[in-house]
Amino acid sequence: MKLLSFEHFNLKLPANLNLRKVRYISLSLFSGILMGLATEPLGWWLVTWVAFVPLWVMVVEAKRRGRIPWEITAGWGVGYYGFSLFWMTGIHPMTSLGVPWLASLAIAIFSWVFITLWGTAIVIVWGWLFAKLMPLNIGAKTSLIRILIGTALWCALEAVWSGGPLWWSTLALTQSFGNLVILHLGQISGPNTVVATILVVNGTVAELWLTHKQQKSSLYLIPVGIFAIAHLIGLSLYNIPLNSDPETSLRVGVIQGNIPNEIKLNPQGFRQALNGYTRGYLELAARGVDAVLTPETALPFVWNRHDSYHYNYSLYQAILPQGVIAWVGGFGETEGGLTNSLFTINGEGEIIGQYDKTHLVPLGEYIPFDAILGRVINRLSPLEARLVAGEKQQKFETGWGKAIAGICYDSAFADHFRRQVAAGGEFILTASNDAHYATMMLSQHHAQDVMRAIEGDRWTVRATNTGYSGIIDPHGRTLWISGINTYEIHDHIIYRRHSQTLYVRWGDWLTFLLLAISAIVIFWNRFLSLAIPQNRR
Structure with missing residues (x-):
């Protein structure tokens, strides 16, 4: 031919x-x-x-x-x-x-x-x-x-x-x-x-x-x-071989809240989220987990070390008697405005760690070239895309050592994870809310975290709002993955690691x-x- x-x-x-x-x-x-x-x-x-x-x-x-x-x-x-x-x-x-x-x-x-x-x-x-x-x-x-x-x-x-x-x-x-x-x-x-x-x-x-x-x-x-x-x-x-040491094991719980974005910010959605995450936390605590991870902005209000109004919420009240650490998605405060953050709340109810999202979504969380595009966007919609990005050199304290943290869009940036592994991060936690997207995006987002787990040689725990939440081992194998548009809780043993790949070092x-x-x-x-x-x- x-x-x-x-x-x-x-x-x-x-x-x-x-x-x-x-x-x-x-x-x-x-x-x-x-x-x-x-x-x-x-x-x-x-x-x-x-x-x-x-x-x-x-x-x-x-x-x-x-x-x-x-x-x-x-x-x-x-x-x-x-x-x-x-x-x-x-x-x-x-x-x-x-x-x-x-x-x-x-x-x-x-x-x-x-x-x-x-x-x-x-x-x-x-x-x-x-x-x-x-x-x-x-x-x-x-x-x-x-x-x-x-x-x-x-x-x-x-x-x-x-x-x-x-x-x-x-x-x-x-x-x-x-x-x-x-x-x-x-x-x-x-x-x-x-x-x-x-x-x-x-x-x-x-x-x-x-x-x-x-x-x-x-x-x-x-x-x-x-x-x-x-x-x-x-x-x-x-x-x-992974050669996982039992002394480095950590039983982590994941809650997939499944709160539609259409109601997420109104009173109905807030009550549904609070009840769902409180119920999931209590059940996971009863299973004997060491910590519980929630998705990005799971409870979309400002968590502040110095304010006490969130003390009355049911999730916070559940943490005090159970004593199980919670990694909660919410908003933080900084001089420039609000941050999209993940907080570590220990068994005494204290916020001992905070990670602020570094890579914000353009138009969704901030307006690029605000002086020019801001006026155009404001005419099209009432959205307030004015979050503040976190510093690149952050260290996320988890109550169980340092973790490599990523919120949603952070997952696409390999160097973001590499820096945290090099700084002593022992496992990866990612929290996302992809509720406004179809299966195509959810699958690709999971695929991004698979690459980050392999590159950093770390166990990875994913918590998302509507799917796919998952557990990924350092070889990129997905050991558990949730469904889509479902409320789910899951617990799994992961291991803290200290190895550094050639990529992490160089x-x-x-x-x-x-x-x-x-x-x-x-x-x-x-x-x-x-x-x-x-x-x-």
């Missing part, structure tokens, strides 16, 4: 739209969507290892024709980020919060389109830089250089984007939580270790495709071999190494291309 060559597509296109251009962009869009299918809840993680190939090939072919196809890279980005982030439209309708139906729809569409384009910018910048820096000669050496440069650039861009306020769909997310073996590479240099492996395999397949006329088909065993070696390394890490060192080697190779390659002709003269 004759192989279809990407050279059949003409990239020197006239000003008016033609069928070949449509096919080219459609192929890019399709391969981006294919990558999106690898994320949860579908979890077709195997397609990840070839879904980047069309984009790679098209960028190289375009460069050979003297142009950089921004519309092709944009098509791939829209396909991947648009599909994997479609759950963002679930914030509509917000009528229960006083937002008019049309304004709610406008906010949902704007949020989804904006974050999709923000992710798409990674692909456009990658394609432009890749085309600028890549060599165009044909040969094994040139292909290796292109694989190196393409991989280093993508990892660098993900590192830059993940340092900003808008981040979610790293390519590593396509492997969570279906491919736990490869996710263990995250213990080496974080999620970018997985990303680099994905790019190397895709890049190798693409380079073999580009030179298939000069190469034997048996060479396609090379990317298969890279794939296998990477998984063998991951398997070796996956098979390391951070994302692999990306810096790839960039350094790429810079040397690019300089050396271009220096030789100029120096050799002069020497021959």
